[in-house]
Amino acid sequence: MVSFAVLGCGRIGRMHARNIGSHPRAGLVGVYDVVPGAAEELSAELGARVLGSVDEALGDPVIDAVFIASTTDTHVDLITRAAKAGKAVLCEKPIDLDIARVEACWREIGTLDPLVMIGFNRRFDPSFRALRDRIQAGELGKVEQVVITSRDPAPPPAQYIRGSGGLFRDMTIHDFDMARYLVGDIVEIQAMGATLVDPMIAGEGDIDSAMIVLRAASGALVHINNSRRCAYGYDQRIEAFGEKGMLQAHNRRPTTVESWGAERTQARDPVLDFFIERYFEAYMAEIDHFVDCVETGAKPLAGFAEGREALRLADAGLESLRTGGVVRLER
Amino acid sequence: MVSFAVLGCGRIGRMHARNIGSHPRAGLVGVYDVVPGAAEELSAELGARVLGSVDEALGDPVIDAVFIASTTDTHVDLITRAAKAGKAVLCEKPIDLDIARVEACWREIGTLDPLVMIGFNRRFDPSFRALRDRIQAGELGKVEQVVITSRDPAPPPAQYIRGSGGLFRDMTIHDFDMARYLVGDIVEIQAMGATLVDPMIAGEGDIDSAMIVLRAASGALVHINNSRRCAYGYDQRIEAFGEKGMLQAHNRRPTTVESWGAERTQARDPVLDFFIERYFEAYMAEIDHFVDCVETGAKPLAGFAEGREALRLADAGLESLRTGGVVRLER
Amino acid sequence: MVSFAVLGCGRIGRMHARNIGSHPRAGLVGVYDVVPGAAEELSAELGARVLGSVDEALGDPVIDAVFIASTTDTHVDLITRAAKAGKAVLCEKPIDLDIARVEACWREIGTLDPLVMIGFNRRFDPSFRALRDRIQAGELGKVEQVVITSRDPAPPPAQYIRGSGGLFRDMTIHDFDMARYLVGDIVEIQAMGATLVDPMIAGEGDIDSAMIVLRAASGALVHINNSRRCAYGYDQRIEAFGEKGMLQAHNRRPTTVESWGAERTQARDPVLDFFIERYFEAYMAEIDHFVDCVETGAKPLAGFAEGREALRLADAGLESLRTGGVVRLER
Amino acid sequence: MVSFAVLGCGRIGRMHARNIGSHPRAGLVGVYDVVPGAAEELSAELGARVLGSVDEALGDPVIDAVFIASTTDTHVDLITRAAKAGKAVLCEKPIDLDIARVEACWREIGTLDPLVMIGFNRRFDPSFRALRDRIQAGELGKVEQVVITSRDPAPPPAQYIRGSGGLFRDMTIHDFDMARYLVGDIVEIQAMGATLVDPMIAGEGDIDSAMIVLRAASGALVHINNSRRCAYGYDQRIEAFGEKGMLQAHNRRPTTVESWGAERTQARDPVLDFFIERYFEAYMAEIDHFVDCVETGAKPLAGFAEGREALRLADAGLESLRTGGVVRLER
Structure with missing residues (x-):
């Protein structure tokens, strides 16, 4: 207890x-x-x-x-x-x-x-975790490419943006951590950003859309795409590609209902929106994992170092945005 | 409280x-x-x-x-x-x-x-309930046909079969209730049964596979198919078809992961197995609905009459099995 | 040649x-x-x-x-x-x-x-044929149940209905043949029909909706559902269920495009409509198979006997409609 | 004629x-x-x-x-x-x-x-074309992001690599053209490449894996990922994301069959492999469009300029690979 x-x-x-x-x-x-x-x-x-x-x-x-x-x-x-x-x-x-x-x-x-654990809840999502476990079990052979799609339903208010540290430190930080969770340490980053959603965000000196490419020490390439707006809900997907095939983890919806009619077929609900609903099971599993660590002394799946490395990637991404060039991360 | x-x-x-x-x-x-x-x-x-x-x-x-x-x-x-x-x-x-x-x-x-409520948990499954709500909201126009697929993962032991009242009173009773939930009172039933899964079940005088057709007072036709064995899990699906299109409710799986490889693509997990996992949310919603009824005096979605009518359908189905003929239900 | x-x-x-x-x-x-x-x-x-x-x-x-x-x-x-x-x-x-x-x-x-071949084009549909080939290769083990969904986009004119011989001889005849293609000879039939789509069809003494259950000599049970109207196109699907799992063959669409928006996600095109588009490849393969038979003397996949047996099933279905009882087919 | x-x-x-x-x-x-x-x-x-x-x-x-x-x-x-x-x-x-x-x-x-038309066959793929037509009809509002996935089933022989001009001029050139087809002229490119599939390709001075980000004059960001190997076939997909939602175009398979069993559910065939099968309809439509242009004098959907611009993007991508920096395209 x-x-x-x-x-x-x-x-x-x-x-x-x-x-x-x-x-x-x-x-x-x-x-x-x-x-x-x-x-x-x-x-x-x-x-x-x-x-x-x-x-x-x-x-x-x-x-x-x-x-x-x-x-x-x-x-x-x-x-x-x-x-x-x-x-x-x-x-x-x-x-x-x-x-x-x-x-x-x-x-x-x-x-x-x-014992310090950082709340990178997505590591505990049952689908993302199953995807990672299956990678580690060798289902893909060597992982060559990963595509992380991560889009919020709607932009936060200006005040939030102001204190957020910017898109990369606030939102993409989860995706940087997911990249590390799946392919390990990152050695290079290229980032391109834009303000396509809300001019307020540009006014705050931030971006609301981004496309990033990372190179892992393993050689794998990772793409992250972000947007602060997504009409169909909170878009959270992963695609990992390797020698033997591909694993995808998809969005979650409130029901399994499909609608077929004169205009369209197989239409499903919008996806779960927002993180509290989408990652409900992940948050529960996060607590469970932490309790395990406290009780057994095991190292947490997301320790202090994970929090630091994700922030380093965010900073490197900002530097790439500024210079337009690839940024190499010192190890 | x-x-x-x-x-x-x-x-x-x-x-x-x-x-x-x-x-x-x-x-x-x-x-x-x-x-x-x-x-x-x-x-x-x-x-x-x-x-x-x-x-x-x-x-x-x-x-x-x-x-x-x-x-x-x-x-x-x-x-x-x-x-x-x-x-x-x-x-x-x-x-x-x-x-x-x-x-x-x-x-x-x-x-x-x-206040007597019968535990027809499937009425409270979020997907089945959404399907019904959307029917009632007119999404399909008049409902013409329903197909209910209901297959257990594996046959129960002989002792269970012996006390179960037979497939129709034990297992199909849920599907009879689901038919009534979706299209209202039933006026005719035709049933065909077989023992294809386990000879033990024939030894107990029961069947393990069935295909049933019902006619509702509304005119709608309903098909139910049952099996006591299903290799990929607990198969629980509904398809409702009407003037304006079709609504389907599908099986649920532990994750959203899809696997793509040289042998197959888009492969997903086996479906949730068994009722406690599959209908977890339904059982919670069932309690919630009953608490509402106790607190407000509202009529339960599945009252004593629903329990009685589902059993009458089971009995009529057994008669159809025996005679090979359509059985008309008195109202 | x-x-x-x-x-x-x-x-x-x-x-x-x-x-x-x-x-x-x-x-x-x-x-x-x-x-x-x-x-x-x-x-x-x-x-x-x-x-x-x-x-x-x-x-x-x-x-x-x-x-x-x-x-x-x-x-x-x-x-x-x-x-x-x-x-x-x-x-x-x-x-x-x-x-x-x-x-x-x-x-x-x-x-x-x-050499007489009957134009049961659906036997040559690449997906239906693959489903059957995989059954024959043992993928399902013993086939226990089959569900055939077969719905026309819209009812034909009264004049066509008049000369058609009725739903079973005109439309269901394809599904009867498909049942035999998948599970072999049929020994029992139960049928329930209704006029839910167009009163004109009742006026012509015909039905426009039907649900049928067949028992094969192999023991397998087969369900067919038919409608003369389908808002989302020409609905042509098969589901075969056996000891080891299930195979499904689905509808075809003009494109692979999916639409995701605020109202719905994963929405696809209506299905191909009508038989000339849906079974385009099947008609080509039918000619190809016939040419093979002419050139090699091989027996066609759908000979005169297949045409006769499908008609016998249509007649037996009509008798079941009239009597409400199961009809046993003499062999 | x-x-x-x-x-x-x-x-x-x-x-x-x-x-x-x-x-x-x-x-x-x-x-x-x-x-x-x-x-x-x-x-x-x-x-x-x-x-x-x-x-x-x-x-x-x-x-x-x-x-x-x-x-x-x-x-x-x-x-x-x-x-x-x-x-x-x-x-x-x-x-x-x-x-x-x-x-x-x-x-x-x-x-x-x-009248010079360049064989960018993918512009004529029914699904890619429908995706573009629906974008132009306003279904997404302003397009903000596009993800193009393009993976060949297996690397070509060394001799082919040697004369190919490299991955970008040989394979990615189609994706560069697709990017322009969907979002118009490109103003910036960042590219990261690797040899993860076959050391022979590194030996030839080429890469076999790439992740690229483009910025369009419209402001849209485009990601392309490429691999010279794909275990499940010829992976050709597009995802376009905008203000109002997302459109995806998916891979094509030989049949619609899904397999459900104890190990996996909803498993489908590997995707069509290779370009002659995958783009069969596109090649037919390409000829048809060209014949229209000859007969009517209309401008082709892919003229000489499209061939030139795609090559300029390939060259700019190579420059970005070399320098690690963003490359700006002069207009």
């Missing part, structure tokens, strides 16, 4: 708190938020204690683990303090928007060998 | 007890089973009280509703007693294997206007 | 004449039609001789084979005369609407051991 | 000669090849005259059009001479491997305003 405190009771924190509450080997002990009332509301729903401060959580010997679901700018501080307090940490991505801070964080806590 | 006692702690009872336990507006108060230890085990898992007798459940004013998941031969007695005790009843199908007992049961309790 | 005369230059005759003309080992020598001008028009298009009479065709030693594409009431006479004249015969289905005339025809010509 | 001479009687020339022969408004008058016997063989099959020289074809007033299917190094010379002789020209891609020669060719013949 792993006892959790959830730090941050916004939308994503509430979802994780519920998932922790329903996990057979996890218990939700306390919840904390800087916004008055947020923790109280969640406490009323789930029966966990309202924590008066982060220190209360970190000082409580009953609490084994903290789930950090607060704003990005607080992650490094909370990871550091929690690691020093001997708590296991599951932190939402990204670790930080600044790679220097991320690296400094690890210099400070790395010697403690803390 | 609706408080439940679960009567019968076998596999299906345990599943429902867990679903009740996780429903936000339902509570599991007590569990009962005639087999020593079964209720204790479930109680230990879920924290509900072990009930010493059915009467203890029916006499407890805290308990609003009973879930009857005991053996078929106990259903009529338990429904009757629970209805008289003023409890809401959710009972697994079938009500009984003997239509005379079913009708006698209703004569005894009907005037009490009890 | 096989030289053909085409008797009957209506729509279907013209199609076959063009297919013969483009076959590398077939030649179109002459065309004949009772309607003035019809043969002339086809001759102008394809360069074949206009024949003044059937006798001119049958008496011409250059002509190896006749394709009978004239009206159904002329088939028996033309088959008989052509067989006696030593010509190979490829005749559109049905042989006749009257089983007595069909049997008399064979009594008259059977001893000549003529 | 358009009379053709076919210059070059290799595999592709023979295919086109047959297609011309079976086109209702085209006639195959003569065939020519430098290899002794090749023209004779084709003449024997199709009945066309064997031409003793290119001049004999160009000097014959009966001949309206030449189909140039000889080796790439002869294309520019033959296009030039045919254009000067007033013949309509349909030439296999590429025009040449050297952009300077291509531009010189047009300087020489451009003022004659000749």
Whole structure:
């Protein structure tokens, strides 16, 4: 049984708190938020204690683990303090928007060998995970090419864009991590971006559409395409191609119904929209994996290093956008 | 908040007890089973009280509703007693294997206007329900034909067959109910059966394969095909055809992964197997609907009459098997 | 090289004449039609001789084979005369609407051991043929159930209905033959019919919708469903189910394009409509098979007996409609 | 009626000669090849005259059009001479491997305003064409992203690689043209290549795998992925994404059969392999379009300029490979 405190009771924190509450080997002990009332509301729903401060959580010997679901700018501080307090940490991505801070964080806590897991939920999606397991079992032979399609249903508001660190650090970071999950370390990146969806995003100095090509140390080539808008829902697909064939993982829909009529046949529902629905099973499996790690001491599938490497790729992608050239990643 | 006692702690009872336990507006108060230890085990898992007798459940004013998941031969007695005790009843199908007992049961309790819901879980499957809702919304115009495919992964043991009432009362009863769910009352039935899967089943005087045609009062024709064996899993599909087109509801699989190779392309996983996995969401939605009925007094989507009519169709199908002729159902 | 005369230059005759003309080992020598001008028009298009009479065709030693594409009431006479004249015969289905005339025809010509092939084009559809070949290769193990879906896009005019011999002899006859193609001889039939599409058809004493169940001598059960209307095109599908799994053959569409939008995803074109488009490849392969039979003396995949058996099934189906009972076919 | 001479009687020339022969408004008058016997063989099959020289074809007033299917190094010379002789020209891609020669060719013949069509057969594929027509009809709104998947079944022999001009000029050239067909002129290109399939190809100084990103003048981004090997056949797909949704065009298979079994479900045939089978309908439609252009004076869908622009993109891609940087195309 792993006892959790959830730090941050916004939308994503509430979802994780519920998932922790329903996990057979996890218990939700306390919840904390800087916004008055947020923790109280969640406490009323789930029966966990309202924590008066982060220190209360970190000082409580009953609490084994903290789930950090607060704003990005607080992650490094909370990871550091929690690691020093001997708590296991599951932190939402990204670790930080600044790679220097991320690296400094690890210099400070790395010697403690803390259990820090980063919430790259897509690694736990049953279909993406099955695709990866089948690759590792040799079904494709050597993987030669991967295509990752990742499109959000609709652009976020300007305020969100402003604090997001830009498309690559906010959205593509998941795809960079997926690339690494499937083909390992990346050595080169080329990126092309555009603002095709919403001029507001250009106004914020960001892009809303991107096409990226990566080269892995293994030799494999990976393509990522992103858009901040997708009329048919949250488009999340992977195609991996190798010597012996191809594996695809497709979108999920609310039903299996197909409609056949005079205008069209085999028409299906729009795809699940948005991440809380699409990755429902993944978020549950993420908690389950973390609980396993806490209980057994196993290394998490997405540790601190995964968070750092995905951010390095985002930064390299931004440099490629700026220079138009291929960027080589030092190892 | 609706408080439940679960009567019968076998596999299906345990599943429902867990679903009740996780429903936000339902509570599991007590569990009962005639087999020593079964209720204790479930109680230990879920924290509900072990009930010493059915009467203890029916006499407890805290308990609003009973879930009857005991053996078929106990259903009529338990429904009757629970209805008289003023409890809401959710009972697994079938009500009984003997239509005379079913009708006698209703004569005894009907005037009490009890809330009795029968566990025709497939009515609550999100895809089947969406198919029906879209029919009712007029997407097909008048429904002309329905094809119901319903195949179990593997035949049950001889002992189960012996007490099952035969294929039609045990397995097809779900499909008879589905036919009524989609096109309303049935007026004619023709059935052809065979033992193609397992000679043991013929030895028990039962069939393991069937093809049935029904005519609805609406004029629609319905085909049901059944098998007690299906190599690729639990095959559960519906196709409804009307003036304006067709709606299909398909099987569900564990992942969305497709495999492409030298031998085959677009190959997917075997389908979910068996009912607890396939109809997981349906069983949850069934509890949810029943809780709604208890709280609001609404009529359940599958009441006592649905249980009786499905059994009448099973009996009529058996008569058609015996005579080779069409059997007309009196209304 | 096989030289053909085409008797009957209506729509279907013209199609076959063009297919013969483009076959590398077939030649179109002459065309004949009772309607003035019809043969002339086809001759102008394809360069074949206009024949003044059937006798001119049958008496011409250059002509190896006749394709009978004239009206159904002329088939028996033309088959008989052509067989006696030593010509190979490829005749559109049905042989006749009257089983007595069909049997008399064979009594008259059977001893000549003529090459008579009946135009059951669906046997030559690449997908249906592959499905059958894979069954025969053992992919399903023993075949237990078959579902044949066969729906025309729209009802024909009253005049056509009047001369058609009814749904079973006109349309279902193809499905009866398909059943025999897949599972062999049929021993029992149950049929249910209705007029759900067009009251005109009821006025003509015919039905426009049917659901049929057959039992094969092998033990397999077969379901056929028919409609004279299908909003999404010409619905032609087969599903064969056996010990080891299932094979399905699906509809064909003009393109592989899928459309994804806010209302629906994966939407495809309506299916090919009507038989000339849907079975284009089948008609070509039918000619090819017949040419092989003429050249090598092989038995055709669909001989006179297939035409007779399909008609017997149509008649038995009509009897089942009338009596409501199962009809057993004498062997 | 358009009379053709076919210059070059290799595999592709023979295919086109047959297609011309079976086109209702085209006639195959003569065939020519430098290899002794090749023209004779084709003449024997199709009945066309064997031409003793290119001049004999160009000097014959009966001949309206030449189909140039000889080796790439002869294309520019033959296009030039045919254009000067007033013949309509349909030439296999590429025009040449050297952009300077291509531009010189047009300087020489451009003022004659000749009808020169380049054999970009994929523009005529019914599915790709439908996808484009639907884009132009506004189904997607503004096109934002396109993904072109293009993989050959197996690498060609070393000798072919040596004379091919490299992956981009030989294989990707079709995809560059497809990109222009769908989104218009291209202004930027980034390319990443690798040799993952066959070391022989690296030995020849070529690559066998590539991922490319293009930016169109319209703003749209286009991704192309290529491989010289594909276990499941000739992988040819397009995905176009816009404001209102997505259109996909998929691979084609020999049958519609799906197989369901204990190991996998919905498994389909490998895809059609290779270009002559996959693009059979496209090649027929290409001839048809060219005949229309000859008869009506319409501009071909793929003129000389399309051949030149695709080659410029190939050259720019090679430059990007070399420099690792984005290459901007001058307009």
